[in-house]
Amino acid sequence: MLSFVIEVNNLSKTFPDGTEALKNVTVTIPDGDFVAIIGLSGAGKSTFLRCLNRLVEPTQGEIRAHGTDVISLRGRALQRYRRTIGFIFQQFNLVTRLSVIENVLSGRLGYHATWRGVLGLYTERDVELARHYIDRVGLNEKEQTRVDQLSGGQQQRVAIARAMTQEPQLILADEPMASLDPRLSDVILGLLKDYNEEHGVTVLVNIHVLELAKRYAKRILAFNKGELVFDGPVEALSDTLEGEIYTGSLEAL
Amino acid sequence: MLIYTLVGAGLALLLGLANSSMRRLMIAGSVGLIITFFTLPFGQVSGFLSRETVRPTLFGFLPIYPLFSLILVAALLSLAISLRGRRIGGTASLTAGLTTLILALSWAERPTSLASLLPLYGLMEAVTGIAATAIIVGISWGIPRARLPGLLIGIALGTTIFFGLTSNSGQAIFPKTPGYYKLLTSTPSGTETSIIESYNSGLEELNRQRRSIGLNLLEPITTITGLEGQRIPREAAEAGFRLVEPNRTAYGTTVTFLLIGLMVGGGLMAIWRPRLQDRADLSTGTLLAIIICTLTPAFAATNFSFNRLVEGWPFLLDFLDRAWPPNVGALQEVASQMLITIEIALVGTFLAAVFAVPLSFLASRNLTFGNPLMRAVFGLTRGFFNLDRGIDTLILALVFVAAVGLGPFAGVLAMAIHSIADLGKVYSESIENVDRGPIEALEAVGASGTNVVRWAILPQVGPLFIAWTLYRFEINFRVSIVLGLVGAGGIGFFIQEKMGTGTYNQMIVAILAIILVVNIIDFASSWLRGRLV
Known part of the structure; x- marks a missing residue:
């Protein structure tokens, strides 16, 4: 496994409506970490994750992922980069009219020529991988079920299987439990944690529930109003700091 | 004409009993009267040729009948006062309505006279x-x-x-x-006598001709009234003179009497129940006035007439009489023609769908905003859709019948080409409304643009496409019936043929078959669409 160090330098993002979602964020994330990103909604957590795989174009700054300059990637090169990153969305973003296995297999589209993908000509290995991860997230009975027949928690597991089937070197999860019953949080985070431990793959999770972040993460990044205000191990997060992150009164720092 | 006043007043009475605002009706009457005064024809004045007939407005008659100015004054005063509502508004409206009524009736009692035209150049x-x-x-x-x-x-x-x-x-x-826009002004003195003289001098020649074809002879006239119901001499008409017969009305007269009814009825109701008013009366009343003043010319232009319907009723009964009982022997032919009609709709819709699917992707804003070239393609495709949607299938069919000859092929071509635009538009709207999430997800796994369309967009829009195509087929089937009338074959052609030969009992079989099949297809298609979406 290649080391997948992410170096972010002075990253800023200003949206066309003038919102400054990120302000000069500089951070390095070593390979194999399990990082929780915390902060109020609108603090820039989501924009930060989306910049990492270029779903959002940064306004300025630099992102390097194991040496590659991510910002300059275009076209095919960008697709090759993206296939190494699994992205898990708050709203699952599955094609609900397709079956579980079709959704999971679409995680392999980045590895094939366009025409093969269009015709749905996946390799045997693709299918094996897809089955393996469907099994892994506990949906082996539901392989051929249409996604709109599944519960929210099951759908998010399908989305996780899709991300894992990409054989990613990095997993980005944007509030993966926010649309689910809170009791399912442990299931979702457990799957990500196990994957992180078994494969040594870096996982970045946006969480707004501090308790969960503390329980699972080794390291915490805290955002407030677009700025990175805390970066360190869980133990270093003091109660006063916590309070300030969540009340938004960080001018006091 | 008084019947319209009664209709208007009756309407006001009913609305008043239903607690609707009376001030609204009073305002509608006043505003309508002001519009009518300047824009709607109040009568007809004739020249020598029928195309020389002019239909002046109340304003146009003003120079020869200055009392009409009181109508405008009354309407303006009534508008101003009825805005205040209550009993005073009702009184104003009632007074204005009655004033207008008296003036309109006294106009109709005036004798036939002569007037000269004054065109308002540049108006x-x-x-x-x-x-x-x-x-x-x-x-x-x-x-x-x-x-x-x-x-x-x-x-x-x-x-x-x-x-x-x-x-x-x-x-x-x-x-x-x-x-x-023309005004009527009084004629210079001596005009009448010279026209009467010219009429009388030509009478001998005219009577000689009338005698030869056996018509009754015309008497010489002494006053201009004698010309009533006739036309004025050619030279006089060319010189800009017209015969004014106040009892000849135009649709503006109808509107005027109707508005009088609203004003009088509304006014009386307002005096009786002054609370009947609403906050938005000015705007709703004006809207009502505009509707009345737009609809009436439209009815006049379409020659709408209950009389003609009543007169034509026996012919309708005669038709049904001859059509019944249906000739069951025509069933075989009707069935095969109906099949052709359905087949035209099937092929036309299928061809349209085949071309519309790829075009619709080019006409979707969300797939084309990436680069300027694609945006140009988007503009072109949308432009083509809008142009094509403007040309109805029937008109296209007429063109194609001229090009490829009579028969179903012309119908299929016309239908396909028109439906491409209709389907393309609804398809592309479906594409524009897809859930962004799956698109984002597939971009995030590194799928190429084509694969995003294939795996994120197509699964979402596929069922919608089929539903829209079915719906279009429903419409196209009905269009294809009418297509037969312009020679594109099928059941419409059969009906036209039987109508021509007067074999109504065969035609009725086709009509019954259409009713049946239209309902079956609509029912089946909506059931299918319901299951899809």
């Missing part, structure tokens, strides 16, 4: 120009940045139209008649 041209300016300025006013350019362009366009249409010789391209 219609100016109205056209101002209307163009108003439209441009009105559209651009909503966008703050476009206000000034809109104003300038509007004024420039209006001025161009005004000067482009106006010509010194009075012969504009549009409106063609020099001075479309």
Whole structure:
């Protein structure tokens, strides 16, 4: 496994409506970490994750992922980069009219020529991988079920299987439990944690529930109003700091 | 004409009993009367040829009957006072209504007379120009940045139209008649006698001709009243004289009497129950007045007449009589023609769908905003759709019948080409409304653009496409029935043929078959669509 160090330098993002979602964020994330990103909604957590795989174009700054300059990637090169990153969305973003296995297999589209993908000509290995991860997230009975027949928690597991089937070197999860019953949080985070431990793959999770972040993460990044205000191990997060992150009164720092 | 006043008053009474606002009706009456005064024809004055007949407005009659100015004054006063509502408003409206009624009735009692035309040169041209300016300025006013350019362009366009249409010789391209809006003025003294003389002198010759074809002879006349129901001599008409017969009405007269009814009825109700008023009366009343003043000319233009329907009723009964009982022997032919009609719709819809699917992707804003080239393609495709949607299948069919000859092929071509645009538009709207999530997800796994379309968009829009195509087939089936009438074959052609030969009992079989099949197809298609979406 290649080391997948992410170096972010002075990253800023200003949206066309003038919102400054990120302000000069500089951070390095070593390979194999399990990082929780915390902060109020609108603090820039989501924009930060989306910049990492270029779903959002940064306004300025630099992102390097194991040496590659991510910002300059275009076209095919960008697709090759993206296939190494699994992205898990708050709203699952599955094609609900397709079956579980079709959704999971679409995680392999980045590895094939366009025409093969269009015709749905996946390799045997693709299918094996897809089955393996469907099994892994506990949906082996539901392989051929249409996604709109599944519960929210099951759908998010399908989305996780899709991300894992990409054989990613990095997993980005944007509030993966926010649309689910809170009791399912442990299931979702457990799957990500196990994957992180078994494969040594870096996982970045946006969480707004501090308790969960503390329980699972080794390291915490805290955002407030677009700025990175805390970066360190869980133990270093003091109660006063916590309070300030969540009340938004960080001018006091 | 008084019947319209009764209708208006009756309407006001009913609405009043239903606690509807009476002030609204009073305002509608007053505003309508003001509009009518200037724009709707109140009578007809004739010349020598029928095309020399002019339909002046109340304003047009003003110079020869100055009392009409009281109508305008009454309407304006009634509008101003009825805005205040209560009993005083009702009284004003009632008074204005009665004044107008008396004036309109006294006009109708006037004897036939002569008047000379006074065209208002440039008026219609100016109205056209101002209307163009108003439209441009009105559209651009909503966008703050476009206000000034809109104003300038509007004024420039209006001025161009005004000067482009106006010509010194009075012969504009549009409106063609020099001075479309005409006033009537009194004739110089001596005109009447000279016209009477000229009429009497030509009478001998005319009577000789009438005798030869056996018509009754005409008497010489002594006053202009004697010309009633006839026409004035050619030279007099060419000199701009017209015969004014106040008992000849136009649709503006109808509107006037109806509005009188609203004003009188509304006024009386308002005096009786002064609480019947509403906050938005001015706008709703004006709207009502505009509707009345727009609908009436439309009814007049379409020659709407209950009398003719009543007169034609026996013919309808005769038709049914001859059509019944249906000739069951025609069933075989009807079935095969019906099949052709369905097949035209099937092929036309199928071909349209085949072309519309790829085009719809090019016409979707969300798939094409990436680069300027694609945006140009988007504009072109949308432009083609809008152009094509404007040309109805029937018109296309007429063109194709001329090109490829009579028969179903022309119908299929016409239907396919028109439906491409209709389907393409609804398909592309479906594409624009897809859930963004799956698109984002597939972009995030590194799938290429084509694969995003294949795996994120197609699964979402596929069922919608099928549903829209089915719906289009429903419409196309009905279109294809009518297509037969322009020679494209099928059941419509059969009906036309049987109508021509008078074999109504065969035609009725086709009509019954259409009712049956239309309902079956609509039912089946909506059931299928319901299951899909």
